[in-house]
Amino acid sequence: MTAHGDCRQCEERLQPYLDRTLTADERAIVQLHLSECGRCARCYRLEEVLWKHVRNCCEEEVNGELASNGLQQRLAALRSEPG
């Protein structure tokens, strides 16, 4: 389970993982990968912080509110990913 392809799949699933839209199987895969991969675990923590931030704010306001600290760009990048 250390193939680089797993990291990419894991990253793509972090958002739906946080949104709890993954199937049980997919969640298990993400959890397993996060437990084995420090890089993705750090990435997950970043996503989690961002996710909580978005949840706390009104999503409509995020574009303006977060533009100054770069989170908006991060969000845009996440949103532009296929799927």
Ligand SMILES: [Zn+2]
């Ligand atoms: Zn990884």
